[in-house]
Amino acid sequence: MRKYLLLLLMSTLFMAPVAYAHTMDKSTLFTDVPETASNIQDIMVLHSIGLLGYNGKDMALNPTDNLSRKDFAGWVGGFFGLAGSTVDELAQAAQKEDYVSSLEGDLTYKEINTALFHHKLELANPDATMTKEEYIAFLTENLTFDMGGHTLIQMGGFAEGPTGTIEDVVTGDETGIIIGGKTYMLSGHPRIFADSTDAKNWVGQQLERSIFTTAGDHHHGHDGGQEESHGDHAEGHGDSHEHEAAASNEATLQYVQISSAQVAKEDAKEVQSSNATPKEQQTTAADDTTSNSNTVWMIAILVVLAAIFAFVFVKRKK
Numbered sequence: 001m002r003k004y005l006l007l008l009l010m011s012t013l014f015m016a017p018v019a020y021a022h023t024m025d026k027s028t029l030f031t032d033v034p035e036t037a038s039n040i041q042d043i044m045v046l047h048s049i050g051l052l053g054y055n056g057k058d059m060a061l062n063p064t065d066n067l068s069r070k071d072f073a074g075w076v077g078g079f080f081g082l083a084g085s086t087v088d089e090l091a092q093a094a095q096k097e098d099y100v101s102s103l104e105g106d107l108t109y110k111e112i113n114t115a116l117f118h119h120k121l122e123l124a125n126p127d128a129t130m131t132k133e134e135y136i137a138f139l140t141e142n143l144t145f146d147m148g149g150h151t152l153i154q155m156g157g158f159a160e161g162p163t164g165t166i167e168d169v170v171t172g173d174e175t176g177i178i179i180g181g182k183t184y185m186l187s188g189h190p191r192i193f194a195d196s197t198d199a200k201n202w203v204g205q206q207l208e209r210s211i212f213t214t215a216g217d218h219h220h221g222h223d224g225g226q227e228e229s230h231g232d233h234a235e236g237h238g239d240s241h242e243h244e245a246a247a248s249n250e251a252t253l254q255y256v257q258i259s260s261a262q263v264a265k266e267d268a269k270e271v272q273s274s275n276a277t278p279k280e281q282q283t284t285a286a287d288d289t290t291s292n293s294n295t296v297w298m299i300a301i302l303v304v305l306a307a308i309f310a311f312v313f314v315k316r317k318k
Helices: 002-014 040-049 069-079 087-096 109-117 132-142 261-275 278-317
Strands: 158-160 168-170 176-179 182-193 206-213 252-258
Touching: 040 132, 040 182, 040 206, 040 252, 069 087, 069 109, 109 132
Parallel strands: 182 252
Antiparallel strands: 158 206, 168 176, 176 182, 206 252
């Protein structure tokens, strides 16, 4: 009996999914944010471009806490590729660049409008502070707001990436996905919203959204049209732990949002059902009923077999 249990344990180890190095998925992003959170995709998008990060102490988000100027300054420093390798250094660099006037107290909507939107947003209550949840919702709503030829996501050196059915993947030291015959490589620290971090499981699934790190410049400055180019930073926007000064001329995917196979299958089924004739719909319903019936019978048979084996095992033991 022990021999069989050992073999079963070893087989589960070999079947464990491969998790590629340096990736972060919906279950590992923040210790206090479950992967079932209603805004988990918004959180992952902002985290992937660097406008949401850690506090330098732990990996908790504390979403209902007010957003401090210091935390915001640290994230902005990483987003714009300022000099610094810790939250404190990035926050000080952001203050020096006048993205915040102080590192004390809580952030207001007016200060976000100044730091990130060139004063172009119309605010209902500019002097109000906000929780981190409210900050996430506010930035998500205005992420693609046109500020006279560029958006916030473009200011950080990012762009919306490809979508569509994943035809194949590249695995090994680097990971890539193939859509429409074209290969798109993932960055060194991608954020992955998917049921599995094993790229081999993505084949046939739908890439619903992706975000490129571009070879373009970060656009600094928050006084009207004054913008200063600060070089090519392909990565290092995610948080203070990942800030990198190294440049790259190749665009890579920093965020990928992949639907599960079940969701994609159900979507296709809904389309087929809407286009089906009444006779075809009846046939499909009958097939589904038969399939469900077969499943019930299979489960019943397995339960009976398990009971028989248990009975024989107990009898032999006696």
